[in-house]
Amino acid sequence: xxxxxxxxxxxxxxxxxxxxxxxxxxxxxxxxxxxxxxxxxxxxxxxxxxxxxxxxxxxxxxxxxxxxxxxxxxxxxxxxxxxxxxxxxxxxxxxxxxxxxxxxxxxxxxxxxxxxxxxxxxxxxxxxxxxxxxxxxxxxxxxxxxxxxxxxxxxxxxxxxxxxxxxxxxxxxxxxxxxxxxxxxxxxxxxxxxxxxxxxxxxxxxxxxxxxxxxxxxxxxxxxxxxxxxxxxxxxxxxxxxxxxxxxxxxxxxxxxxxxxxxxxxxxxxxxxxxxxxxxxxxxxxxxxxxxxxxxxxxxxxxxxxxxxxxxxxxxxxxxxxxxxxxxxxxxxxxxxxxxxxxxxxxxxxxxxxxxxxxxxxxxxxxxxxxxxxxxxxxxxxxxxxxxxxxxxxxxxxxxxxxxxxxxxxxxxxxxxxxxxxx
Numbered sequence: 555x556x557x558x559x560x561x562x563x564x565x566x567x568x569x570x571x572x573x574x575x576x577x578x579x580x581x582x583x584x585x586x587x588x589x590x591x592x593x594x595x596x597x598x599x600x601x602x603x604x605x606x607x608x609x610x611x612x613x614x615x616x617x618x619x620x621x622x623x624x625x626x627x628x629x630x631x632x633x634x635x636x637x638x639x640x641x642x643x644x645x646x647x648x649x650x651x652x653x654x655x656x657x658x659x660x661x662x663x664x665x666x667x668x669x670x671x672x673x674x675x676x677x678x679x680x681x682x683x684x685x686x687x688x689x690x691x692x693x694x695x696x697x698x699x700x701x702x703x704x705x706x707x708x709x710x711x712x713x714x715x716x717x718x719x720x721x722x723x724x725x726x727x728x729x730x731x732x733x734x735x736x737x738x739x740x741x742x743x744x745x746x747x748x749x750x751x752x753x754x755x756x757x758x759x760x761x762x763x764x765x766x767x768x769x770x771x772x773x774x775x776x777x778x779x780x781x782x783x784x785x786x787x788x789x790x791x792x793x794x795x796x797x798x799x800x801x802x803x804x805x806x807x808x809x810x811x812x813x814x815x816x817x818x819x820x821x822x823x824x825x826x827x828x829x830x831x832x833x834x835x836x837x838x839x840x841x842x843x844x845x846x847x848x849x850x851x852x853x854x855x856x857x858x859x860x861x862x863x864x865x866x867x868x869x870x871x872x873x874x875x876x877x878x879x880x881x882x883x884x885x886x887x888x889x890x891x892x893x894x895x896x897x898x899x900x901x902x903x904x905x906x907x908x909x910x911x912x913x914x915x916x917x918x919x920x921x922x923x924x925x926x927x928x929x930x931x932x933x934x935x936x937x938x939x940x941x942x943x944x945x946x947x948x949x950x951x952x953x954x955x956x957x958x959x960x961x962x963x964x965x966x967x968x969x970x971x972x973x974x975x976x977x
Contacts, residue, residue: 557901557922559901559974560903562822562863563901563920563970564903564956565818566815566863566865566903566970567815567903567956567968569811569815570811570812570814570815570965571961571963573810573814574737574810574811574963574964575603575962575963576606576607576806577606577610579805579810580608580611581610581611583805585666585668587612587613589664590664590665590666591617591661591665591666592617592668593617593618593657593658593661593666593668593730594620594633594667594670595620595654595657596620596621596633596669596671597620597621597670597672597679597749597752598622598670598671598672598673598674598675598749599623599674599739599908599910599960599961599963600670600737600962600963600964601620601621601635601670601675602620602622602627602628602962603962603963604672604735604737605620605633606629606630608633608670609632609633616633617632617633617657618633618634618657619633619634619635619636619654619657620633620634621635621637621650621653621654622638623638623674623678623910624638624639625959626960626962636649638679639677639678640677640678640910641677642692643677643680643692643695645688647677647681647688648680650678650679654679654752655681655718655723655726658730661727661729661730662729662730663730663731663799666730666732667724667732668733669724669733669735669753670735671735671748671752671753672736672737673737673738673739673964674749674908674964675749676708676719676749677695679718679749680718681717681718682716683715683781684717685786685787686778686781686787690715690774690778691716694715694767694772695711697770697772698711698766698772700873701770701771702836702871704834704871705740705741706744707769709751710758710763711763711766712750713763714758714760714763714787714789715763715787716750719749719750719751719752719789720751720752720758720789721752721753721755721794722789722790723752723753724752724754724796724797725790727753731800732801733801733803734754734800734801734802735803736748736804737805737806737807737963737964738804738965738966739907739965740869741808741831741833741868741869743804743807743808743809746758748804753800753802754797754800755790755791755792756791757791759785759788760781760783760785761782763782763787764782806963807831808832808907808966809831811907812968813828815865815970816828816863816865819863824861824862824863825858825862828864828865828866829864829866830866831866831867831868833866833867833870834868834869834870834871835870835871836873837870837872837883837889838885838940840870841889841890841893842889842893844890844902844969847971848894848900848971849897852899852973858973860899860973860974860975861973861975863971863972863973864970864971864973865968865969866969867965867968868967869966870885870886870967875941875943876941876944878943878944878945879912879914879944879945880911880912880913880946880947881910881912881913881945882906882912883904883905883911883912884904884912884918884919884945884955885940885943886904886967886969887903887918887954888919888940888945888949890904891936894921896925896926898923899923900923900973900974901920901922901971901972901974902920902970902972903919903968904919904968904969904970905918905967905968906918906966906967907961907963907964907965907966907967907968909959909961910960911946915957916955916956917957918955918956918968919956920956921954925952929951929952932951932952934948934952936948
């Protein structure tokens with residue numbers, strides 16, 4: 555049976571998801587219809603729901619294509635959907651990117667491109683730059699993810715190995731103006747990082763991309779290295795003419811979800827405190843920091859009095875050394891359980907707002923004071939599972955995973971810890 559404390563935290567998670575639901579937030583950001591055609595292009599985990607919201611509120615004819623993860627389609631009347639691959643791009647990603655580039659070709663200044671961009675778009679639409687193979691892009695992306703690279707690092711590299719990212723989709727649409735509506739899944743909400751910014755100018759350089767590759771000791775071909783060194787893979791920069799009539803708006807972000815969760819908690823009499831919307835670092839390190847705060851609250855009433863809930867967002871990373879299944883949220887939860895070591899009165903939940911967590915089928919996991927006891931009673935060793943990066947296997951074995959399926963939004967990770975006054 556799910557503990558009452560966890561049911562409370564689930565309610566907060568649902569409140570955070572609702573705050574980033576395109577059906578609620580997108581309509582207010584729609585531009586005026588153009589004199590000419592309106593072409594919609596979209597990519598990401600929220601692309602289907604963003605497209606549905608556009609169809610529900612747009613005044614005038616629409617055409618276009620959105621690219622979504624496998625199984626994340628919704629019923630649309632006017633816009634086409636293409637299912638593609640995530641988190642590692644494949645041939646479907648290439649075809650999807652080509653379709654988007656074709657959709658915006660041949661437009662004029664009286665037309666409008668409405669770009670619906672959300673996290674996950676980088677893998678869903680992957681069109682290798684000249685001289686770069688899909689296989690090399692796959693290998694580089696996978697190596698960066700496994701070695702714990704930040705989203706800023708990963709997308710800096712992706713933008714310089716691509717023929718669609720880093721503003722190149724907007725370059726293809728020129729002279730048609732592009733209005734980009736963005737749902738942010740990146741810490742700090744930098745629009746230039748969301749889905750590797752296919753419609754925005756790229757302030758990073760080939761030199762920056764090469765520095766990331768070398769820092770993480772990623773093997774690349776001599777041809778790609780030479781192209782990064784001589785700048786032939788450079789992306790369109792701020793000030794380029796193709797961006798002069800464009801605009802962008804971030805319509806949902808992690809802070810929105812955290813504020814909604816805090817409001818929901820306070821609505822039932824539970825004080826809530828947001829630590830940060832942009833916490834980054836290894837999942838295990840973040841877990842230690844959160845555990846220390848929760849224990850300080852429980853034992854000393856600092857920096858907040860119990861009972862209360864502490865909330866955080868952002869994106870953890872996982873350096874994969876083992877062979878298990880899991881993701882940053884389940885790894886955070888397992889490391890947190892070990893750090894709390896069964897402390898009474900503390901419950902926690904960590905889940906991706908997209909409904910996905912790494913290589914697992916879960917969005918995340920929850921823990922309670924008896925998590926470690928239940929696991930050991932079943933012969934499940936939490937330390938061994940963490941060492942093997944098998945956090946999903948751990949929580950699946952004890953029935954503490956959070957499984958939502960596609961949520962049709964993506965504002966990064968959601969973490970909530972309930973600290974009670976229980977002895």
